[in-house]
Amino acid sequence: MHTDLHTRHCTPCEGGTQPLEPETARERLQALDSEWSLDEEGRGLSRTLRFKDFHHTMAFVNAVAWIAHRQDHHPDLEVGYNTCRVHFSTHAIGGLSDNDFICAARVDRLLQD
Numbered sequence: 001m002h003t004d005l006h007t008r009h010c011t012p013c014e015g016g017t018q019p020l021e022p023e024t025a026r027e028r029l030q031a032l033d034s035e036w037s038l039d040e041e042g043r044g045l046s047r048t049l050r051f052k053d054f055h056h057t058m059a060f061v062n063a064v065a066w067i068a069h070r071q072d073h074h075p076d077l078e079v080g081y082n083t084c085r086v087h088f089s090t091h092a093i094g095g096l097s098d099n100d101f102i103c104a105a106r107v108d109r110l111l112q113d
Helices: 022-029 054-071 100-112
Strands: 045-050 077-081 083-088
Touching: 022 100, 045 100, 054 077, 054 083, 054 100, 083 100
Parallel strands: none
Antiparallel strands: 045 083, 077 083
């Protein structure tokens, strides 16, 4: 289990980097909050969060944007009044990388603080 994921830093994915195998992604998923899920193909990692109101939702979105900026790894975000769906996938390699799990772990840590 990768319990130290939130302390690691993303590294650039270079040409030829292979996405994680679905089995490896399922193993890494165990280190995250149970609300994260993989898509059917094991190429994307998502979690939907609910908040008290729009203000709290946007505060979360801004905090995730800061994580993404600092790690240079950016999720897709779907924002509603009191919800935010966070979806990680490394577009450059067409699937998941360690970076996706590092950032997801950092989101988990954000929610714990």
